[in-house]
Amino acid sequence: MSAHDNEDLIDYEEEEDVQLQETAAADAAAPADGANGDQKDDKKGSYVGIHSTGFRDFLLKPELLRAITDCGFEHPSEVQQATIPQAILGLDVLVQAKSGMGKTAVFVLSTLQQIDPVDGDVGVVVMCHTRELAYQIRNEYARFSKYMPNVRTHVVFGGTDAKVDSEIFKSKEKCPHIVVATPGRLNAYVRDKVVRLGAVKHFVLDECDKMLDAVDMRRDIQEIFRACPHGKQVMMFSATLSQEVRPICKKFMQNPLEIFVDDETKLTLHGLQQYYVKLQENEKNRKLNDLLDSLEFNQVVIFVKSVHRANELNRLLNECNFPSVQIHGSLPQPERIRRYKEFKDFEKRILVATDIFGRGIDIERVNIVVNYDMPDSPDSYLHRVGRAGRFGTTGLAITFASSGEDAEVMDKIQERFEVNIEEMPEEIDQRSKIGFLRFALICSVMSHKREEIIFKWMLFTVNRNVLVLPTELASQAGPGEHKERLGTYCALKCLTQTASRSIAGAEAADNDNRHAYESHVPSKEDVSRGQMNLYLDMTGGFRSLFPWADSQSMSAALHHRTASLYGC
Known part of the structure; x- marks a missing residue:
C-alpha cells in the first residue's frame, strides 16, 4: 500500500482537538x-x-x-x-x-x-x-x-x-x-x-x-x-x-x-447516576480495584487521558485478575477492530480506553463508566458517560478528582448541565431510579428439569438488586440445547404463598408441556401486593452465563410474553 493510501487523517492526536480560530470571523x-x-x-x-x-x-x-x-x-x-x-x-x-x-x-x-x-x-x-x-x-x-x-x-x-x-x-x-x-x-x-x-x-x-x-x-x-x-x-x-x-x-x-x-441541561441522560471520588493520584489504582470488586456490572469502560496510561492501567488490571482490553489510536487498525469486537461480543467485560472511544460507540451491556482521569471539558464528559445507560437504560458514572484542576472541570460540568454530582457514598443503590421492573422474565434454553431448578431458585431469591444465575446451572446447559425448547417464566414481587403455589404447580406439571409453568405466573393482583423484589438483569446475569443464546430472540420473546401475560 502506498504512503498516500496510509494518510493519517483519522488517527490525529486524540488528546488535542484542533480548534478553528477563524470560525467566528468567517x-x-x-x-x-x-x-x-x-x-x-x-x-x-x-x-x-x-x-x-x-x-x-x-x-x-x-x-x-x-x-x-x-x-x-x-x-x-x-x-x-x-x-x-x-x-x-x-x-x-x-x-x-x-x-x-x-x-x-x-x-x-x-x-x-x-x-x-x-x-x-x-x-x-x-x-x-x-x-x-x-x-x-x-x-x-x-x-x-x-x-x-x-x-x-x-x-x-x-x-x-x-x-x-x-x-x-x-x-x-x-x-x-x-x-x-x-x-x-x-x-x-x-x-x-x-x-x-x-x-x-x-x-x-x-x-x-x-x-x-x-x-x-x-x-x-x-x-x-x-x-x-x-x-x-x-x-x-x-x-x-x-x-x-x-x-x-x-x-x-x-x-x-x-x-x-x-437547553443543555437536558443533554445529561435520565436515570444516569453520577458520582465523583476525591482522592490522591497514587490512590486511584486501589480505589478502582475496590470498585470493580464491589460493584455489580455487566460491562465497564474506564477512560484515561493518554495512550501510555491506557497501556499501564490495562496491564495492572490483568495482573490483578481483572481481564481487560484496551483501545486507543496508536493501535494498528486491524487490532483496534479485533479488540472492539471482543468487547462488544462480551468476551471481555472491562475496557480501558482513551477519548477515541468516547463518541458514538454503542454497546448495550455497558452500565458503568469510570473516569479514571478527569475529562478536559464538559462536552468530553457528556460523551464519555453516555457510554453507560444507552437508550434509556440505567447507568452509573464515577469520576476520579485528584487535583484542583479536576475540581474546576467538575464545577464546569455541574454548571453547564445544571446537575448536582455528589461525592460517592459508601454504598451505591444500583437499582433503577424508576423502581423495579414490573416483571422479571427469563427465556431459558434448558431442559424441563433445569427449568424447574431455576424457577425455584428465582422465587426464593430475595433482597438482591441483580439476579445472577448460579454458575453450576450454566454448566448444565450446552450450546446445542437452545434448539430443543424454550422455557418462559415470570416472577415479580411475589408473595411467599404465591411462590409456594407456583413451585407446587411446577412440581406437578407435565414434563411434556412446553410451557408448563405459564399458568402459575403471578397475577396482576399478586404483583401489586407483592413483597418480594426479584429483579433480573438479563444482559448481565443470563447472557453472561449463556453467551451463545440469541440475544435478539430473547429480547423479542421477552416483549411478546410481557404483552400476552399482562396485556401491557
Whole structure:
C-alpha cells in the first residue's frame, strides 16, 4: 500500500482537538446564515414531531418494519419521532440529542427508506471520525437491511486494503450503494477516482461537530461534498453542537430542519447516576480495584487521558485478575477492530480506553463508566458517560478528582448541565431510579428439569438488586440445547404463598408441556401486593452465563410474553 493510501487523517492526536480560530470571523461574514440561525434559535425545541406510537406510523417499507421487529424495537425514541418523518421526505436535518437515544437509527432508517439501489452507483455517503464508529454504523445498516438483499453496504477507513476496495468499487455487481467511511480515506479514493459520487442522494455526518472542528477532516469533508450532486439530502447529528459549529453545519445545507434539545441541561441522560471520588493520584489504582470488586456490572469502560496510561492501567488490571482490553489510536487498525469486537461480543467485560472511544460507540451491556482521569471539558464528559445507560437504560458514572484542576472541570460540568454530582457514598443503590421492573422474565434454553431448578431458585431469591444465575446451572446447559425448547417464566414481587403455589404447580406439571409453568405466573393482583423484589438483569446475569443464546430472540420473546401475560 502506498504512503498516500496510509494518510493519517483519522488517527490525529486524540488528546488535542484542533480548534478553528477563524470560525467566528468567517461566520460573522455570512449575515444571511446568521440571521436564519438566530431566527431558528428562538424556536429551538419547539418542534415535537409526530407523536407516533410505533415505527409503523412512519409508513416505512415492510422490509424495514420486519427488521425493526426482529431487533425487538417497537416504540421510537423522542429524537426518532421528531426526525424520521421529516428525514424520509428528503429534508436536510441538523440534530442535537443526548447520547444513547437512537440518532444512528434515524439516518439508517431514513436512507434505507428512500434508497433506490442502482448497480454501480453509490447513493448514500455516511461519514464519521473513527474507524470503530464507522464499523458500528456499517453493522447497523446490515442489521436493518437484512430483508433488503439488493442493498449493498461497504465500510472504508484508513488501513483497509486499497486494492480490494478498488476492485469492489469498480465492479458493477459489487459496488456498494451505501458507503460508510472516515473522511481521509474516502477523499483519497475520490481524488484517485476509485470512488465516484455523481449519483449520491444522501450525505450524512455523524458526530459532525468533532469532524468540522478538525481542520484536516473538515477539508476532506468539503472536497467530498463538492464531488456529490447539488440536490442531495444532508443530515448531521451530534450530542453536542456549540453555537460556533452550528452555522458551519448549516453552510452545507438548504433550509435545514433543526432539532435541538430545549437547553443543555437536558443533554445529561435520565436515570444516569453520577458520582465523583476525591482522592490522591497514587490512590486511584486501589480505589478502582475496590470498585470493580464491589460493584455489580455487566460491562465497564474506564477512560484515561493518554495512550501510555491506557497501556499501564490495562496491564495492572490483568495482573490483578481483572481481564481487560484496551483501545486507543496508536493501535494498528486491524487490532483496534479485533479488540472492539471482543468487547462488544462480551468476551471481555472491562475496557480501558482513551477519548477515541468516547463518541458514538454503542454497546448495550455497558452500565458503568469510570473516569479514571478527569475529562478536559464538559462536552468530553457528556460523551464519555453516555457510554453507560444507552437508550434509556440505567447507568452509573464515577469520576476520579485528584487535583484542583479536576475540581474546576467538575464545577464546569455541574454548571453547564445544571446537575448536582455528589461525592460517592459508601454504598451505591444500583437499582433503577424508576423502581423495579414490573416483571422479571427469563427465556431459558434448558431442559424441563433445569427449568424447574431455576424457577425455584428465582422465587426464593430475595433482597438482591441483580439476579445472577448460579454458575453450576450454566454448566448444565450446552450450546446445542437452545434448539430443543424454550422455557418462559415470570416472577415479580411475589408473595411467599404465591411462590409456594407456583413451585407446587411446577412440581406437578407435565414434563411434556412446553410451557408448563405459564399458568402459575403471578397475577396482576399478586404483583401489586407483592413483597418480594426479584429483579433480573438479563444482559448481565443470563447472557453472561449463556453467551451463545440469541440475544435478539430473547429480547423479542421477552416483549411478546410481557404483552400476552399482562396485556401491557
